[in-house]
Amino acid sequence: MKTVFSPLHAGHAGNFELISGAIVPAFEKPSRAEFIKARVESEKLGPILPPETHDLATAKQVHTSDYIDFLPTVWPLWEESGRTGSALPFTWPTRGLRGDVRPQTIDALLGFYSFDGGASFVKGTWEAIKSSYDVALTAAALVKGGETSAFALCRPPGHHAGAAFMGGYCYINNAAVAAQWFRDHGARCVSILDVDYHHGNGTQEIFYSRGDVQVLNLHGDPMTEYPFFLGHADERGAGAGEGFNVNYPLPFGTAWDAWNASLDDACAKLAAYAPDVVVVSLGVDTFEKDPISKFKLKSADYPKIGRRIAKLGLPTLFVMEGGYAVEEIGINAVGVLTGFEDR
Ligand SMILES: NCCCCCC(=O)NO
Numbered sequence: 393m394k395t396v397f398s399p400l401h402a403g404h405a406g407n408f409e410l411i412s413g414a415i416v417p418a419f420e421k422p423s424r425a426e427f428i429k430a431r432v433e434s435e436k437l438g439p440i441l442p443p444e445t446h447d448l449a450t451a452k453q454v455h456t457s458d459y460i461d462f463l464p465t466v467w468p469l470w471e472e473s474g475r476t477g478s479a480l481p482f483t484w485p486t487r488g489l490r491g492d493v494r495p496q497t498i499d500a501l502l503g504f505y506s507f508d509g510g511a512s513f514v515k516g517t518w519e520a521i522k523s524s525y526d527v528a529l530t531a532a533a534l535v536k537g538g539e540t541s542a543f544a545l546c547r548p549p550g551h552h553a554g555a556a557f558m559g560g561y562c563y564i565n566n567a568a569v570a571a572q573w574f575r576d577h578g579a580r581c582v583s584i585l586d587v588d589y590h591h592g593n594g595t596q597e598i599f600y601s602r603g604d605v606q607v608l609n610l611h612g613d614p615m616t617e618y619p620f621f622l623g624h625a626d627e628r629g630a631g632a633g634e635g636f637n638v639n640y641p642l643p644f645g646t647a648w649d650a651w652n653a654s655l656d657d658a659c660a661k662l663a664a665y666a667p668d669v670v671v672v673s674l675g676v677d678t679f680e681k682d683p684i685s686k687f688k689l690k691s692a693d694y695p696k697i698g699r700r701i702a703k704l705g706l707p708t709l710f711v712m713e714g715g716y717a718v719e720e721i722g723i724n725a726v727g728v729l730t731g732f733e734d735r
């Protein structure tokens with residue numbers, strides 16, 4: 393399997409996030425991608441290719457243009473306002489406030505275009521976001537070009553980013569962009585299977601009213617787990633998208649057998665939808681030792697995920713999402729990929 397990777401991710405470093413009542417060093421850090429890359433090499437998964445550069449047209453098909461155009465302006469505006477450190481919002485347009493009027497100051501714009509304090513910017517963040525987007529599109533083109541599968545080693549991740557908002561370490565929704573690209577390049581329909589511990593609220597929001605992209609999500613129950621405000625089982629899609637959004641909320645402590653039962657059901661629904669291509673939002677924060685998550689999957693379980701997805705017999709693009717136990721992130725993420733190849 394070929395991997396696409398960009399060293400430009402490393403510019404998104406040293407940033408902080410607001411979590412659990414404190415401003416702390418972000419859990420989403422450069423070493424995550426480096427550990428995964430090292431494991432790709434040590435497991436001899438296949439060549440590691442640099443991304444081709446793309447324009448933002450595909451990004452603007454799943455995100456609003458004003459949101460995408462805002463992202464490269466954040467750091468310059470933050471610096472112009474005399475600040476250093478991490479550009480972070482502290483006010484958000486929640487219920488009873490106006491989200492239809494775009495404010496002018498960078499502090500307000502950061503809140504206008506986000507849903508939490510988990511998507512901060514430093515000087516190199518935009519270059520990292522753009523490189524992650526280029527990685528996803530380059531890997532998608534490998535699959536379109538005849539590869540059975542490919543691995544988009546994306547950093548920063550994307551599945552929490554909605555049409556006009558960032559959050560949860562996500563800025564451009566790489567999996568959504570790849571799905572749209574497949575649709576623009578001949579795929580009649582696409583399935584996105586999100587196996588990250590957290591619900592891919594952004595991916596759901598982007599495709600919720602569309603029937604050409606099926607979205608299936610296995611995740612911590614939002615009644616008790618981030619992102620809290622989307623991801624319930626009754627969210628089945630709307631209009632043309634009715635029935636094409638499937639959520640599997642699962643309780644704290646979920647281990648392999650229960651998790652796999654949901655995976656099996658999701659794969660059956662995916663097979664019934666019969667997409668031309670599958671995009672897997674590959675998060676491995678379902679791992680028992682993950683510092684911010686509460687499922688109990690073991691390293692030996694990840695190859696089984698890959699084997700189950702391979703049984704679908706469909707071209708498959710793996711897009712890296714979350715996972716924060718950096719010692720094992722490479723073992724677990726690449727385990728899915730070697731399992732897919734039945735090695
Ligand atoms: N800062 C709150 C938790 C962000 C979770 C990010 C993640 O792993 N999403 O899949």
Ligand SMILES: [Zn+2]
Nearest residue numbers: 588590677714
């Ligand atoms: Zn996650």
